[in-house]
Amino acid sequence: MTAGPPIEDVHFADAPQMNTSIPGPKSKKLLERQREVDTSAVSYPRSVPIALDEGRGATLRDVDGNVFLDFFAGIGVLNVGHSNPHVLDAVNAQTEKLVHTIDFPTEARIEFIERLNDIAPSGLKDHNKVVFGGPSGSDAIEGSIKLAKHNTGRNAMMAFEGSYHGGTAGALTLTGGRKYKQGYDPLLPDVRHVPYPYPLRERGNADTENARAVCPAPNCCGDLSCGRALERVQAAVEDPYAGQEKPAAIWVEPIQGEGGVVVPPAGFLQGLRDIADDNDVMLIFDEIQSGFGRTGEWWAAEWHGVAPDAMTMAKGIGGAGLPLGAMMYHEDYDTWGPGGHIGTFRGNIPAMRGGIAAIDYIESHGLLDHAVELGEYIRGRLREADNDHLAEVRGQGCFIGAEFVDGEGKPSKEAKGMVKDIQTYCYERGVLVWTAGRQGTVLRLLPSLVMTHEQAERGLDIIVEAIEAQVD
Numbered sequence: 494m495t496a497g498p499p500i501e502d503v504h505f506a507d508a509p510q511m512n513t514s515i516p517g518p519k520s521k522k523l524l525e526r527q528r529e530v531d532t533s534a535v536s537y538p539r540s541v542p543i544a545l546d547e548g549r550g551a552t553l554r555d556v557d558g559n560v561f562l563d564f565f566a567g568i569g570v571l572n573v574g575h576s577n578p579h580v581l582d583a584v585n586a587q588t589e590k591l592v593h594t595i596d597f598p599t600e601a602r603i604e605f606i607e608r609l610n611d612i613a614p615s616g617l618k619d620h621n622k623v624v625f626g627g628p629s630g631s632d633a634i635e636g637s638i639k640l641a642k643h644n645t646g647r648n649a650m651m652a653f654e655g656s657y658h659g660g661t662a663g664a665l666t667l668t669g670g671r672k673y674k675q676g677y678d679p680l681l682p683d684v685r686h687v688p689y690p691y692p693l694r695e696r697g698n699a700d701t702e703n704a705r706a707v708c709p710a711p712n713c714c715g716d717l718s719c720g721r722a723l724e725r726v727q728a729a730v731e732d733p734y735a736g737q738e739k740p741a742a743i744w745v746e747p748i749q750g751e752g753g754v755v756v757p758p759a760g761f762l763q764g765l766r767d768i769a770d771d772n773d774v775m776l777i778f779d780e781i782q783s784g785f786g787r788t789g790e791w792w793a794a795e796w797h798g799v800a801p802d803a804m805t806m807a808k809g810i811g812g813a814g815l816p817l818g819a820m821m822y823h824e825d826y827d828t829w830g831p832g833g834h835i836g837t838f839r840g841n842i843p844a845m846r847g848g849i850a851a852i853d854y855i856e857s858h859g860l861l862d863h864a865v866e867l868g869e870y871i872r873g874r875l876r877e878a879d880n881d882h883l884a885e886v887r888g889q890g891c892f893i894g895a896e897f898v899d900g901e902g903k904p905s906k907e908a909k910g911m912v913k914d915i916q917t918y919c920y921e922r923g924v925l926v927w928t929a930g931r932q933g934t935v936l937r938l939l940p941s942l943v944m945t946h947e948q949a950e951r952g953l954d955i956i957v958e959a960i961e962a963q964v965d
Contacts, residue, residue, distance in 0.1 A: 495858065496579050496853040496854050496857040497577065497579025497580075497853075497858075498578055498579070500550070500574075500943040501945055503574055503578065503943055504549050504550035504948070505552040507560070508552040508560045508561060508562045508951075509560060509923020509952075510559065510560040511560075511923050512557060512559055513557045513558075513559060515559070515921050516542040516557075517555065517556070519555075519557045520542065520543050523544035523556060524538055524544060527544075540913075540927075541920050541925060543555045547576075548571075548576055549574070549575055549576055550574035550577070550944075551563050551566070551574055551945075559923065561920070561923045561924065562923060562952040563940070563941070564924060564925055564926045564927075564938045564939065565925050565937075565938075565939055566939050568782070568808070568939065569787060569809065570809055570811075571809070571813075571814055572787060572808075572855070573851045573854050573941065574941040574942075574944075575814075575941075577854060579853070579854050580812040580813045580850040580854065583812075583846040583847060583849065584813050584843045584846055584847045584850070586846070587601060587842055587843045587846040588843045591842060592842065593838075593841070594842055595839065595840040596839055597840065599842050601845045602842060602845055605848050606623045609623055609848075612791040612792075612852060613791075615795075615798070615800055617821055617822075620823055621821050621823060622821070622822060622824055622826075623819055624820050624834050625817070625818070625836070625840070625841075626818060626820070626835065626839055627818050627836035627838055627839065628816030628817060628818055628836075628838045628841065628844075629661075629807055630659050630664075630779075630781035630782075630805060631658075631659030631664040632818040633781065633805035633806060633818035633819055633820045634658045634661070634663060634667065634744075634781075634805055635659075635663045636834050637742070637744070637777050637803050638667075638681075638742075639833075639834055640803055640820070640826060640829075641741040641742035642741050643829065644775065644826050645741040645742070646741075647738055647740065647741040648683050648741065649683040649685070649737045649738045649739065649740040649741060650666070650681070650683065650685070650742060650744065651686075651726070651730070651743045651774075652667040652669065652687075652743070653686060653687060653688070653689040653744075653746075653749075654686050654688050655669050655691070655749050655752030655753065655755060655931055656669040656670075656686070656744070656751075657669070657670055657673070657749075657750060658744060658779055658781075660673065663681055665677065666680040666681040667744050669686050670752075670931075683737050685729055685736075687726050689749060689757065690716065690718035690721070690722040690755075690757050690758055691755055692718045692719075692758060693885045693887075693896060695718035695721070706720075707720045707721055707724045708720030708723050708724060708760075709723055709764065709767075710723055710763065710764035710767060711767070712763070713760060714758050714760030714761075719758035719760055719764070723760075723761065726743070726764075726765065730743075731772060739772060741775060742769075742802075743765060743768075743777065744777045744779060745765060745777070745779065746783060747762060747792070747793035747794040747797070748783045748788070748793050748888070748889060748892055750929065751782075752929070752930065753894055753896060753929050753934075754887060754929060754937055755887070755894075759797065761797075762799040763797060763798070765799075766800075775802040777802060777803045778801040779805050780792050780793060780794070780804050781805055781806060781807045781818075782808060782892075783892060784806055784808075785851075786809070786861055786890075786942055787809065787864065787892050787939070787942070788868075788890035788891070789861050789862070789868065789891075790890075793889060793892070796889060803822035804820065805820050806819045806820065807819070810844075810848045810851075811847050812844065812846070812847025812848045812851035813847045815844035816838075817844035817847075817848065855942065858943075860942040864942045865890050866946075867944060868888060868889065868890040868893060870946065870949060870953075871893055872887075872893055874950075874953040874956075874957060875893070875953070875957070878957045880897075880960045880961055881964075882898055882900075882911060882963065882964075883895060883896075884897060891938075891939065891942055891944075893937070893938040893939070894929060894930075894935045894936065894937050894938075895935065895938075895960075896934055896936075897911050897934050897935070897936070898934065904930065904934040905934075906932075908934040911963045912928050912930075913933075914959075914963060915936055915956070915959040915963060916936070918958075918962060919959050922959075924952045924955045938956075940952075
């Protein structure tokens with residue numbers, strides 16, 4: 494039986510629909526009130542100056558009555574859309590009964606763990622444990638740091654340039670972006686960042702012969718950026734003069750999100766798996782943004798057929814946007830004693846009910862296949878845009894990036910300004926898009942899996958128009 498209404502029925506009709514200029518008068522008043530009372534750390538309204546009122550599916554309405562097509566979904570949180578009726582029914586029914594349970598057993602908690610096992614990647618399925626430590630992805634990363642250090646007895650850690658793992662101390666230490674931790678380093682000691690393969694930035698990336706000359710992977714994929722990255726990882730792990738002890742674990746995003754929707758070459762994750770296995774190092778996948786169906790598989794790493802030792806989750810797993818962070822790890826690493834990993838809000842059972850309902854909705858409406866088809870359509874439309882500064886369109890499923898460069902082919906301030914202008918052009922016409930990338934030169938699209946083809950077509954008409962308006 495189908496769970497909930499069809500995806501065509503979960504949105505505001507006739508989006509985009511603009512009644513005022515942006516920001517409208519009511520938005521201006523709320524934005525001004527926010528500036529007076531809220532923290533200076535607020536960032537999103539600085540880029541898109543609107544005040545929100547209500548959301549439905551892949552659409553958002555601001556306080557002035559303007560209706561937007563939402564290609565951002567709360568940074569990839571709302572995989573089944575804003576206020577999905579099937580999910581909200583489950584959440585509200587639970588909220589009326591019981592909300593906060595720490596880690597006492599409840600039907601909601603046990604069923605959610607069982608459903609996560611049902612969709613677990615090969616290698617973890619039926620051989621995993623799940624721990625809830627707190628409400629955010631950062632909490633899940635903190636738990637993974639503790640898990641790795643506890644099980645290996647080592648303190649060193651390895652992560653990647655271009656990465657983003659969260660805003661708490663450990664997660665921020667693993668994060669590659671300097672702007673997020675400027676003035677706070679060092680946070681945790683003994684963390685090394687190594688290059689993440691970035692084919693666009695590696696000119697001549699299909700140099701198979703040279704790739705095989707440096708790549709430690711036995712089945713080299715022939716991508717030079719991949720070979721060089723794996724060579725650096727292996728050297729950092731195995732070289733006795735590398736400058737630090739062998740790491741407890743390697744943390745990696747199967748697709749880098751904040752770093753620019755960078756999709757690694759085919760052999761990269763398997764190469765990491767091989768290096769980790771050869772050296773008794775844990776391999777931990779950060780699926781916080783790339784997981785829970787966003788790419789058209791439940792977990793992005795499934796496209797590569799590689800299983801981690803542990804996997805962090807958050808964002809979409811709360812179903813309706815409710816905060817919930819979790820980690821799934823292989824049962825062999827379940828060596829904690831009681832209270833070995835804790836957090837007051839590890840019993841947010843309305844969020845768990847939301848996660849169960851979201852899994853039901855995704856499965857019963859075929860949204861994994863839909864995400865693949867929708868993503869292919871969106872990337873195809875972007876590639877048709879007439880703008881020589883559009884260097885590459887990439888992604889998987891509904892995880893999409895379009896990178897821009899200047900006239901010399903570089904990710905400069907000029908290219909960053911172009912992306913910002915595209916974003917402004919779009920939101921003024923009722924389409925919400927976002928940015929990413931090490932230099933801010935990537936247009937990032939994270940539409941809900943419930944976005945219809947018709948909505949995507951209307952939105953891409955405006956997005957492509959915005960891209961082509963930037964032509965010199």
